[in-house]
Amino acid sequence: MSNLLNNLNPAQKEAVKTTEGPLLLLAGAGSGKTGVLTKRIAYLIENGVRPFNIMAITFTNKAAGEMKQRVAAATPYGNDVWISTFHSSCVRILRREINILGYETHFSIYDADDSQRLIKDILKKLNINEKNFSPKSIANEISSLKNNLISAASYKKTVENDYRMKTISNVYTKYQSYLKQNNALDFDDLIFKTVQIFMQYPDILEKYQERFKYILIDEYQDTNACQYSLIRLLSAKYKNICVVGDDDQSIYGFRGADIRNILNFEKDFTGAAIIKLEQNYRSTETILKAANNVIKNNIGRKSKTLWTDKGKGEKIKFYRANNDLDETLFIADEIKKAVENGGKYSDFAILYRNNSLSRTIEDRLVKNAIPYRLFGGVPFYSRKEIKDVLGYMKLLYNPYDNTNIQRIINVPKRGIGASTLDKLTAFADENNISLYESLFRIEEITELKTRTKKINEFINIIEELKEFSKTSSIYDLINEILSKTGYINELQAEGTEEANGRIENLNELLSKAIEFENISEEPSLSSFLEEVALVADIDNYSEDSDTVVLMTIHSSKGLEFPTVFLIGFEEGIFPSYRSTLDPSPSAVEEERRLCYVAITRAKEKLYITCAKSRLQNGQYNSNLPSRFFDELPMELLETYSLDTQTNKKHLSDFQEVKIISGAAKTSSFKHHAEYSTKGAENYNNTLAPKNVKIDFEIGDKIKQLKYGVGTVIDIMPAGADFEITVEFPSTGKKKFMAALSKLQKI
DNA sequence: GGATTTTAGGTTTTT
DNA sequence: CCTAAAATCC
Numbered sequence: 124m125s126n127l128l129n130n131l132n133p134a135q136k137e138a139v140k141t142t143e144g145p146l147l148l149l150a151g152a153g154s155g156k157t158g159v160l161t162k163r164i165a166y167l168i169e170n171g172v173r174p175f176n177i178m179a180i181t182f183t184n185k186a187a188g189e190m191k192q193r194v195a196a197a198t199p200y201g202n203d204v205w206i207s208t209f210h211s212s213c214v215r216i217l218r219r220e221i222n223i224l225g226y227e228t229h230f231s232i233y234d235a236d237d238s239q240r241l242i243k244d245i246l247k248k249l250n251i252n253e254k255n256f257s258p259k260s261i262a263n264e265i266s267s268l269k270n271n272l273i274s275a276a277s278y279k280k281t282v283e284n285d286y287r288m289k290t291i292s293n294v295y296t297k298y299q300s301y302l303k304q305n306n307a308l309d310f311d312d313l314i315f316k317t318v319q320i321f322m323q324y325p326d327i328l329e330k331y332q333e334r335f336k337y338i339l340i341d342e343y344q345d346t347n348a349c350q351y352s353l354i355r356l357l358s359a360k361y362k363n364i365c366v367v368g369d370d371d372q373s374i375y376g377f378r379g380a381d382i383r384n385i386l387n388f389e390k391d392f393t394g395a396a397i398i399k400l401e402q403n404y405r406s407t408e409t410i411l412k413a414a415n416n417v418i419k420n421n422i423g424r425k426s427k428t429l430w431t432d433k434g435k436g437e438k439i440k441f442y443r444a445n446n447d448l449d450e451t452l453f454i455a456d457e458i459k460k461a462v463e464n465g466g467k468y469s470d471f472a473i474l475y476r477n478n479s480l481s482r483t484i485e486d487r488l489v490k491n492a493i494p495y496r497l498f499g500g501v502p503f504y505s506r507k508e509i510k511d512v513l514g515y516m517k518l519l520y521n522p523y524d525n526t527n528i529q530r531i532i533n534v535p536k537r538g539i540g541a542s543t544l545d546k547l548t549a550f551a552d553e554n555n556i557s558l559y560e561s562l563f564r565i566e567e568i569t570e571l572k573t574r575t576k577k578i579n580e581f582i583n584i585i586e587e588l589k590e591f592s593k594t595s596s597i598y599d600l601i602n603e604i605l606s607k608t609g610y611i612n613e614l615q616a617e618g619t620e621e622a623n624g625r626i627e628n629l630n631e632l633l634s635k636a637i638e639f640e641n642i643s644e645e646p647s648l649s650s651f652l653e654e655v656a657l658v659a660d661i662d663n664y665s666e667d668s669d670t671v672v673l674m675t676i677h678s679s680k681g682l683e684f685p686t687v688f689l690i691g692f693e694e695g696i697f698p699s700y701r702s703t704l705d706p707s708p709s710a711v712e713e714e715r716r717l718c719y720v721a722i723t724r725a726k727e728k729l730y731i732t733c734a735k736s737r738l739q740n741g742q743y744n745s746n747l748p749s750r751f752f753d754e755l756p757m758e759l760l761e762t763y764s765l766d767t768q769t770n771k772k773h774l775s776d777f778q779e780v781k782i783i784s785g786a787a788k789t790s791s792f793k794h795h796a797e798y799s800t801k802g803a804e805n806y807n808n809t810l811a812p813k814n815v816k817i818d819f820e821i822g823d824k825i826k827q828l829k830y831g832v833g834t835v836i837d838i839m840p841a842g843a844d845f846e847i848t849v850e851f852p853s854t855g856k857k858k859f860m861a862a863l864s865k866l867q868k869i
Numbered sequence: 870g871g872a873t874t875t876t877a878g879g880t881t882t883t884t
Numbered sequence: 885c886c887t888a889a890a891a892t893c894c
Contacts, residue, residue, distance in 0.1 A: 182884080183884080184884090195877095208884070209882095209884075210884055235883085257878090257879095284875085295885040310884060311884095313884090314884095327879095338878095374882075375882080375883075375884090376882095377881070377882060377883085378882080378883060380880085474883080476881070477880080477881050477882070478881085478882085479880075479881095479885080479886085482885090492889080497884085499882090533870095534870090536871070537872095538870070539870095540870045540871070541870080542870080543870090572870060583872075656884095657884070658884095675881085675882065675883090676882080677882045677883070678882090678883085695880095698878085699880095699881050699882085700881090701880090701881070714881095717881095717882080738885075739880085740879085740885050740886080741886085742885085839876090847874095867877095870894105871893085871894085872892100872893085872894080873891100873892080873893075873894095874886105874890100874891080874892075874893090875889105875890085875891070876887100876888105876889090876890075876891085877887105877888090877889080877890085878885095878886100878887090878888090879885105879886085879887090879888105880885095
């Protein structure tokens with residue numbers, strides 16, 4: 124027997140050794156979970172389980188990669204263990220089994236963007252007003268139905284006479300039939316279809332039950348009903364199912380994650396053992412205490428108390444800035460100071476509730492020459508130019524993919540515009556063929572005689588590329604697409620800054636292709652597209668480079684940093700505005716768990732910052748400190764604020780912040796008044812629109828291109844611009860932005 | 870059909 | 885504030 128169990132605490136040892144039957148491993152933040160999982164897999168193998176019979180599901184590709192490496196290092200044949208995310212696992216299963224549902228093996232994976240395009244088309248076809256049914260909201264509803272294992276057919280039975288539900292049901296049904304025609308699956312389908320196959324075909328299910336005799340699920344608190352079903356089906360025969368999670372870190376409710384999965388595990392899986400890992404090896408006592416004090420305000424938790432022997436450490440520094448710029452100044456200062464004293468940039472992470480908070484801080488870091496890496500935001504793979512190239516690749520792989528033909532048939536411009544496309548689509552629908560097939564029968568469409576040449580040119584490009592792709596590397600294929608379609612020429616000819624940025628992104632795609640071909644076991648077009656569809660930005664995070672890291676709290680789950688800045692700690696941001704509107708307390712509870720996750724990312728130092736005034740969506744808002752501030756024990760905090768007279772930071776009275784935040788809860792008006800007068804200089808400078816000079820006054824007569832002559836009835840500052848409300852005799856009130864619209868004074 | 874201008878709309882988190 | 889789509893012009 125090897126030394127696997129050395130250096131483990133008693134609970135960890137137990138977790139490694141309890142291999143048979145259902146096991147719930149409640150692993151608090153920083154409790155050495157990943158190490159335990161790796162050792163558990165190694166232990167299974169040492170005790171005669173074939174690596175081939177073990178399946179481990181992780182939340183991200185990054186976690187899967189890490190675990191693969193660690194397992195391979197810990198045990199021979201570790202490479203044969205199946206370790207991947209839910210989505211990747213299901214793709215692998217579906218590539219083998221999906222024929223039975225009438226799809227072809229070469230199905231495309233639609234990302235959120237593809238799905239929304241398709242839904243949009245459907246809304247148009249069904250004549251549904253997008254005002255009441257935005258493609259995004261419908262996509263969300265369909266997604267959540269799928270996550271709850273409700274098929275289009277079964278939903279239809281439940282809708283009765285509710286108009287909204289009926290509409291959604293119609294769209295859902297059509298959406299599924301179009302996906303099938305396109306031979307495509309969306310993210311949710313990957314799991315849902317797998318479950319459907321397992322439920323309908325017991326012999327197939329049994330094959331996989333035999334294969335996966337030992338199953339491990341990481342981040343169990345973030346599984347949804349569909350994933351739950353999958354696990355349940357797979358483990359039903361051998362019942363060796365080990366789930367690992369922390370109910371306090373369940374933060375993906377918006378994506379259908381159901382915290383009840385973890386709360387009810389013992390009920391659902393009879394005879395389950397429970398082991399708690401409560402010793403934290405990551406953070407100081409102060410940080411842990413803060414986290415515990417916040418999370419204890421949630422009800423209905425599994426009882427669990429994290430402890431550490433790391434010692435108290437430094438107090439948490441709380442800074443209430445006058446405005447968002449001041450907040451970034453504070454952060455940049457602290458980082459600069461620390462680096463001057465021998466610290467590294469990579470010691471720092473800046474975490475925020477939503478991506479829009481990254482912009483101001485980015486500006487500041489650039490100004491101060493502080494190197495940083497930003498995760499999230501507009502994901503690389505959803506940039507237009509990248510999606511265009513991928514659109515070509517998806518089409519080469521799966522010619523039934525109508526959504527992607529529509530995307531690229533006129534990109535770059537080749538004279539096949541909207542009206543041509545409409546006619547083609549109509550023809551394809553009539554004849555029940557795919558859009559691509561309809562191109563070959565262009566001569567049958569009399570109205571499109573004049574377009575025949577252009578269409579044929581397009582077909583030639585695609586067919587030649589298809590031929591080329593059969594033998595070429597991914598890298599060469601992308602290059603060929605870029606040159607053959609004229610895509611790169613067009614961008615080069617443009618020569619604008621924007622076009623150059625796009626070229627840069629395309630170069631990055633080429634590097635990614637090379638990297639992929641170096642790493643991948645099977646660097647095919649299919650696996651490249653799969654990787655691209657399922658990879659998250661955060662999967663590329665590595666600790667190697669010495670830069671500050673910027674990301675959302677969601678992305679930071681599972682990571683740790685010596686120093687963490689948690690910024691934008693304000694009501695309306697964190698907890699988010701929407702969660703505070705939700706009548707059910709569970710919405711704010713999820714935010715609180717998110718707060719818990721954020722705090723527990725920090726190993727040694729934690730900064731929490733908020734601003735009294737902040738530019739949000741083009742206007743300045745005065746926000747209160749977050750309600751979670753009141754849940755932090757004051758003896759753990761050091762509070763700072765900025766003296767507006769001297770522009771110096773000073774240690775300020777905790778009570779000041781506290782009282783303000785408490786008092787303001789009952790009267791937000793009072794709060795607002797207080798801050799718009801206090802520190803007036805700083806505040807007003809940023810408030811006043813700078814770039815726009817306007818000559819309008821209320822009562823002026825103006826002329827506008829479309830609506831004609833009207834009267835100005837209101838002028839409001841809006842960010843750097845002014846919003847002008849004009850009353851027109853014909854159409855009533857309209858609003859215009861002074862800088863953008865060409866209003867003429869008459 | 871395509872480019873440019875103007876307006877509307879969203880705004881939480883993401884596999 | 886941003887982006888995306890609609891409206892308008894060429």
